[in-house]
Amino acid sequence: xxxxxxxxxxxxxxxxxxxxxxxxxxxxxxxxxxxxxxxxxxxxxxxxxxxxxxxxxxxxxxxxxxxxxxxxxxxxxxxxxxxxxxxxxxxxxxxxxxxxxxxxxxxxxxx
Amino acid sequence: xxxxxxxxxxxxxxxxxxxxxxxxxxxxxxxxxxxxxxxxxxxxxxxxxxxxxxxxxxxxxxxxxxxxxxxxxxxxxxxxxxxxxxxxxxxxxxxxxxxxxxxxxxxxxxxxxxxxx
Numbered sequence: 311x312x313x314x315x316x317x318x319x320x321x322x323x324x325x326x327x328x329x330x331x332x333x334x335x336x337x338x339x340x341x342x343x344x345x346x347x348x349x350x351x352x353x354x355x356x357x358x359x360x361x362x363x364x365x366x367x368x369x370x371x372x373x374x375x376x377x378x379x380x381x382x383x384x385x386x387x388x389x390x391x392x393x394x395x396x397x398x399x400x401x402x403x404x405x406x407x408x409x410x411x412x413x414x415x416x417x418x419x420x421x
Numbered sequence: 422x423x424x425x426x427x428x429x430x431x432x433x434x435x436x437x438x439x440x441x442x443x444x445x446x447x448x449x450x451x452x453x454x455x456x457x458x459x460x461x462x463x464x465x466x467x468x469x470x471x472x473x474x475x476x477x478x479x480x481x482x483x484x485x486x487x488x489x490x491x492x493x494x495x496x497x498x499x500x501x502x503x504x505x506x507x508x509x510x511x512x513x514x515x516x517x518x519x520x521x522x523x524x525x526x527x528x529x530x531x532x533x534x535x536x537x538x
Binding site: 348357 | 456458465466467468471478481482516521522523524525526528529531
């Protein structure tokens with residue numbers, strides 16, 4: 311199972327919106343509406359930001375939103391803030407044998 | 422408060438074995454599937470293995486299949502990862518994670534495994 315493809319880095323100024331793409335295949339992203347997104351600050355454990363493609367856990371800012379089209383999922387951060395600077399990983403359910411596949415990760419920089 | 426605490430990491434020689442543990446608290450452990458995810462130094466996240474609430478469904482990444490074994494003891498609220506025939510490329514921070522439906526909703530702080538002679 312190959313990792314999902316994400317851009318290595320994305321940057322934006324405070325207040326702007328950015329979008330991170332996550333491209334998989336018809337065996338993972340394309341087959342299930344079960345993509346989740348994780349935020350990881352340096353030296354910290356990952357934190358769930360989006361689940362089931364577009365749902366936000368309690369306590370996660372509504373500035374974070376998710377979507378999917380075909381084999382590509384996307385995470386949009388609107389109203390970019392300094393605290394959003396972190397690594398972001400997508401993850402897709404991939405079936406009952408290989409449960410999950412992660413994306414390659416994207417470093418978000420707030421200029 | 423939901424809490425996951427990993428232990429058992431350390432320095433081990435190639436070809437040797439190590440057993441990781443994850444102690445869970447703050448939730449009904451046997452209601453949830455559990456997973457191990459690792460992160461090599463400076464690298465991204467890699468799903469390693471997962472187990473359903475009753476151990477009836479188990480999966481492994483191709484990179485560890487045949488060498489690693491996941492298990493759980495619901496009476497002890499604990500998750501385990503038996504790692505055999507360790508390789509240098511298994512060096513990573515190993516996280517334990519609680520699954521809620523099809524996402525990993527809670528993560529521990531990780532335990533570091535270093536495979537080196």
